[in-house]
Amino acid sequence: MTPHSPLQVAVGGAHPYSITIGPGLLADGQALAACVRGRHVLLVSDSGVAPLYLAKLRAALQQVRPDLLVGEHVLPAGEASKTLAEFGRVIEALATLGATRDACVVALGGGVVGDLSGFAAACWMRGVDCVQVPTTLLAMVDSSVGGKTAVDIPAGKNLVGAFHPPRAVIADTLALSTLPARELRAGLAEVVKYGALGDATFFDWLQQHAGALLAGDSALLAEAIARSCAHKAAIVARDPFEKGERALLNLGHTFGHAIETEQGYSAPGREALNHGEAVAVGMLLAARLSTTLGMATAADEQRLRALLQALQLPVEIPAGLEPQALLGRMRLDKKNVAGRLRLVLWRGIGQAEVVPDVDEAAVLTVLEPR
Missing domain, CATH: 3.40.50.1970 (Rossmann fold)
Structure with a gap:
C-alpha cells in the first residue's frame, strides 16, 4: 500500500x-x-x-x-x-x-x-x-x-x-x-452503512470507487475510513448513550445480529456469515421492509443491492435459517420498547430513521426465502 x-x-x-x-x-x-x-x-x-x-x-x-x-x-x-x-x-x-x-x-x-x-x-x-x-x-x-x-x-x-x-x-x-480479502469486504459493508443511513453523496462516492476500494487502494480506503469515522463521531457526540439518533448506526444490525445468533456464529456443516456480511444482508432486508411498508422506493433498494454486489458482499439470508426463528432473535434486540419491534429503516438512500412498533407480519414477509 x-x-x-x-x-x-x-x-x-x-x-x-x-x-x-x-x-x-x-x-x-x-x-x-x-x-x-x-x-x-x-x-x-x-x-x-x-x-x-x-x-x-x-x-x-x-x-x-x-x-x-x-x-x-x-x-x-x-x-x-x-x-x-x-x-x-x-x-x-x-x-x-x-x-x-x-x-x-x-x-x-x-x-x-x-x-x-x-x-x-x-x-x-x-x-x-x-x-x-x-x-x-x-x-x-x-x-x-x-x-x-x-x-x-x-x-x-x-x-x-x-x-x-x-x-x-x-x-x-x-x-x-x-487483512484477508473477505475481512476487507466485511468492513466495506459498514462503510456502506454510513452512506445509506445519512449521506447520499458518500453513497455516490462509494459507487464510483467500489472497484478501487475492493482492490485495496490505500488512499481511498483512508478517505473512506475518515469519512465513516467522522459520521459516527458526530452522531456519538450528540447521543453518547444511544437515547435517540445513535440508534441509526444500527441500520441493518437487528436483522444481521439475528442471522449471526441463529447460525450460532459458526454453523456446523456450512460457513457462517461474519458480522459485516450479516450487516450487508441486514441492510438490504431493512431496505426491502421499507419498500414493503411504502416508506421508500424499490429503486433505492436496488441501488443498495447493486453496490453490495459490486463489493462482493452477500445479499440473501443463508439457506436453512427459519423466518420465525430469526424474528424470535429480533425480539431480543436492545432497541425494542415494551416488547414491540423498533427498527432502523429508511425513506431512501441517506434518509434512515428509527421506526417504532413495526408490524411483525411485514417483517416475516421480508424474511421469507425469495
Missing part, C-alpha cells in the same frame, strides 16, 4: 478523544505512549493478529516508555472468543499485572478484541483507560469508535456490556495489507 499522510478525526462530547488514521502508526511509540497515563499496560490481541503486530507495538511503546510494566493476553481469534469466560481471563491478566487505576488496556485487533478489551477496561476498578488499535477495516470504521463494549451470550450478541469511550483510537492503514 502506498503511504499517505495521517488523517485526524475528533470525537467530541463529555469524553472527547481523537482518531488517528494513517500508515505506520503501530511503530509510532510516541503516539502510543502519549495515551498511557500510568505504568501498567495490558496488551490484548488474538491469535491471528498477535504474531503480526504485537511485538512491534510493544517494542515501540517500551522504547519511549522503558519504565512501563507491560502484560499480554492473547485470545483465540474469532467471534466464539467474545464470551464472559474470556472476559474473565482478561480481568485475571489485569490482576496478575497488578494494574492500578491509571492502567491502560490496549486493544490490538478486530472488533472482538476491541469489544472484549473495552468491556474489561470498563469493569476493572470501575473503569481504566482503553486505547483502541484496530487492525481490521470493520473495527476501524465501527466498533473501535463510540465506546460501546460488550460480550456475547447464547441468547444474543452484545447483550452484556458497558459504554466506555476509548482514550484514543489509532488506526494503522498498513495493517489492512495483511
Whole structure:
C-alpha cells in the first residue's frame, strides 16, 4: 500500500478523544505512549493478529516508555472468543499485572478484541483507560469508535456490556495489507452503512470507487475510513448513550445480529456469515421492509443491492435459517420498547430513521426465502 499522510478525526462530547488514521502508526511509540497515563499496560490481541503486530507495538511503546510494566493476553481469534469466560481471563491478566487505576488496556485487533478489551477496561476498578488499535477495516470504521463494549451470550450478541469511550483510537492503514480479502469486504459493508443511513453523496462516492476500494487502494480506503469515522463521531457526540439518533448506526444490525445468533456464529456443516456480511444482508432486508411498508422506493433498494454486489458482499439470508426463528432473535434486540419491534429503516438512500412498533407480519414477509 502506498503511504499517505495521517488523517485526524475528533470525537467530541463529555469524553472527547481523537482518531488517528494513517500508515505506520503501530511503530509510532510516541503516539502510543502519549495515551498511557500510568505504568501498567495490558496488551490484548488474538491469535491471528498477535504474531503480526504485537511485538512491534510493544517494542515501540517500551522504547519511549522503558519504565512501563507491560502484560499480554492473547485470545483465540474469532467471534466464539467474545464470551464472559474470556472476559474473565482478561480481568485475571489485569490482576496478575497488578494494574492500578491509571492502567491502560490496549486493544490490538478486530472488533472482538476491541469489544472484549473495552468491556474489561470498563469493569476493572470501575473503569481504566482503553486505547483502541484496530487492525481490521470493520473495527476501524465501527466498533473501535463510540465506546460501546460488550460480550456475547447464547441468547444474543452484545447483550452484556458497558459504554466506555476509548482514550484514543489509532488506526494503522498498513495493517489492512495483511487483512484477508473477505475481512476487507466485511468492513466495506459498514462503510456502506454510513452512506445509506445519512449521506447520499458518500453513497455516490462509494459507487464510483467500489472497484478501487475492493482492490485495496490505500488512499481511498483512508478517505473512506475518515469519512465513516467522522459520521459516527458526530452522531456519538450528540447521543453518547444511544437515547435517540445513535440508534441509526444500527441500520441493518437487528436483522444481521439475528442471522449471526441463529447460525450460532459458526454453523456446523456450512460457513457462517461474519458480522459485516450479516450487516450487508441486514441492510438490504431493512431496505426491502421499507419498500414493503411504502416508506421508500424499490429503486433505492436496488441501488443498495447493486453496490453490495459490486463489493462482493452477500445479499440473501443463508439457506436453512427459519423466518420465525430469526424474528424470535429480533425480539431480543436492545432497541425494542415494551416488547414491540423498533427498527432502523429508511425513506431512501441517506434518509434512515428509527421506526417504532413495526408490524411483525411485514417483517416475516421480508424474511421469507425469495
